[in-house]
Amino acid sequence: MTTSTTFQGSNPPGPTGLASIAALHQLRQNPIRTMSALARTYGDMVHIGLGHYRVYLLNHPDLLHEMLVRQADIMHKPRSLSRPIAEFLGNGLLVSHGDYWQQQRRIIQPAFHHRYLAHYSRVMVGCILQHIDTWQPGSVYDVDHEFMKITLRMVTRALFDSEITENGDDIAEAVKILQRISYGQGQDPLEIPTWVPLPQHRSKQQAIRLLDDVVMRIIRAGRANQADGDHLLAMLLTAITEEGVPLTDAQIRDEVMTVLLAGHESTANAIGWMWYLVAQHQDVAAQLRGELEQVLGSRPPTADDLRMLPYTAMIVKEALRLFPPAWALPRETIQDTQIGGYAVRKGSLLFGVPFTIQRDPRYFDHPDEFRPERFAGNAERLLPRHVYLPFGSGPRFCIGNSFALLAMQLSLAVIHQRYHLELVSDHPVELDPLLTLRPRHGIHMRVCPV
Numbered sequence: 179m180t181t182s183t184t185f186q187g188s189n190p191p192g193p194t195g196l197a198s199i200a201a202l203h204q205l206r207q208n209p210i211r212t213m214s215a216l217a218r219t220y221g222d223m224v225h226i227g228l229g230h231y232r233v234y235l236l237n238h239p240d241l242l243h244e245m246l247v248r249q250a251d252i253m254h255k256p257r258s259l260s261r262p263i264a265e266f267l268g269n270g271l272l273v274s275h276g277d278y279w280q281q282q283r284r285i286i287q288p289a290f291h292h293r294y295l296a297h298y299s300r301v302m303v304g305c306i307l308q309h310i311d312t313w314q315p316g317s318v319y320d321v322d323h324e325f326m327k328i329t330l331r332m333v334t335r336a337l338f339d340s341e342i343t344e345n346g347d348d349i350a351e352a353v354k355i356l357q358r359i360s361y362g363q364g365q366d367p368l369e370i371p372t373w374v375p376l377p378q379h380r381s382k383q384q385a386i387r388l389l390d391d392v393v394m395r396i397i398r399a400g401r402a403n404q405a406d407g408d409h410l411l412a413m414l415l416t417a418i419t420e421e422g423v424p425l426t427d428a429q430i431r432d433e434v435m436t437v438l439l440a441g442h443e444s445t446a447n448a449i450g451w452m453w454y455l456v457a458q459h460q461d462v463a464a465q466l467r468g469e470l471e472q473v474l475g476s477r478p479p480t481a482d483d484l485r486m487l488p489y490t491a492m493i494v495k496e497a498l499r500l501f502p503p504a505w506a507l508p509r510e511t512i513q514d515t516q517i518g519g520y521a522v523r524k525g526s527l528l529f530g531v532p533f534t535i536q537r538d539p540r541y542f543d544h545p546d547e548f549r550p551e552r553f554a555g556n557a558e559r560l561l562p563r564h565v566y567l568p569f570g571s572g573p574r575f576c577i578g579n580s581f582a583l584l585a586m587q588l589s590l591a592v593i594h595q596r597y598h599l600e601l602v603s604d605h606p607v608e609l610d611p612l613l614t615l616r617p618r619h620g621i622h623m624r625v626c627p628v
């Protein structure tokens with residue numbers, strides 16, 4: 179439901195005049211640090227205005243409820259940020275809107291039903307084991323890159339019944355290029371047309387061509403198997419829309435590309451950050467080992483085992499609190515409205531920021547510390563609504579959240595049964611908040627057999 183507006187209220191607190199220009203510049207340079215500093219200075223709702231350009235930062239769970247749930251129907255993914263992404267995702271689920279989005283969500287949702295989780299977990303364990311079998315004990319790997327390849331294989335095998343193993347390195351590289359260039363384009367007020375022959379446009383087109391080729395191979399293989407089987411690709415190939423017609427090739431391509439990228443990239447990020455945390459906390463690593471030995475011994479876990487591995491789940495949740503891959507949730511208002519008692523005009527940009535809310539001392543004691551025990555028992559359910567939202571909320575809630583949680587728990591368990599991952603101390607680990615929260619220089623770790 180939309181609140182009516184009168185537009186008599188002033189703006190929420192925030193920098194004005196030259197300070198707003200500086201703030202917008204700093205938001206581009208270092209968004210997380212700037213958003214956290216602005217929240218500390220100005221509070222739960224920050225306004226930055228420059229002429230007609232209006233940005234609001236929402237740092238309170240009630241405001242996130244407004245944006246993601248109560249007024250979801252008038253909050254679109256911002257055009258400026260979606261445009262560069264749509265160049266490769268087309269009109270897939272992540273960027274589509276309205277009735278079309280709803281139809282596509284209905285078609286895709288069944289692939290994430292919990293009845294498939296046992297099957298997905300078998301596929302995932304196979305992918306992890308197959309990959310870590312290639313690790314040389316004692317060697318150093320960029321685990322960010324390694325987990326990209328593992329989760330890519332998980333998504334393609336589990337959801338598309340397909341194998342694309344030979345060019346995992348190229349795909350991971352292409353995704354990195356797309357992230358960096360698209361994020362930069364989303365920030366650029368100039369909106370330079372893509373036909374202008376800039377080096378970054380050429381790199382982007384090259385990366386898109388590579389991914390397109392992968393997606394088309396997946397779809398062709400699915401068609402050749404006559405869409406046999408119970409997986410997302412088969413669902414897309416046999417879907418009938420509300421008009422009673424099959425999806426077009428372009429529609430199938432867009433959804434496969436969206437799930438392929440959204441599915442593997444955020445999950446790999448989350449797993450990388452989780453291992454980064456575990457490697458720095460010997461006590462956590464030891465308690466995890468105890469749980470795994472007691473419940474599993476040396477056999478690999480199944481989906482049924484996960485209920486008996488509460489500490490593993492607590493580590494996963496705590497890692498997602500400290501390093502939420504979707505560190506900011508952007509929206510654009512498509513009509514005038516009111517939020518937090520303030521008038522907000524059509525075309526304003528809103529950012530809900532899970533990264534700051536999930537580290538807010540009002541909701542989490544010692545918020546910057548890694549303490550899996552804060553998620554013991556039913557602690558998550560007792561948290562105030564929308565202070566912990568790594569998968570978003572409302573109608574656009576992550577469609578793959580149980581798939582992602584499964585992948586994270588299984589990666590933690592299977593790898594920890596065999597290896598102790600040791601952080602390489604002379605390699606920097608820095609946040610790189612792009613479309614997702616990536617490690618700027620990767621995360622270098624030595625894999626030591628237990």
Ligand code: HEM
Nearest residue numbers: 272440441444445448503504568569570574576577578582
């Ligand atoms: C740890 C891993 C993941 C995280 C943290 C994550 C987070 C999110 C968040 C926060 C959103 C909502 C974005 C918004 O409201 O603006 C979202 C949407 C989405 N996610 Fe995930 N995600 C993860 C894994 C996955 C996986 C495994 C898949 C698929 C296999 C997936 C597919 C999608 C799709 C298609 C959407 C768009 C849904 C829609 O708008 O209807 N994600 N994700």
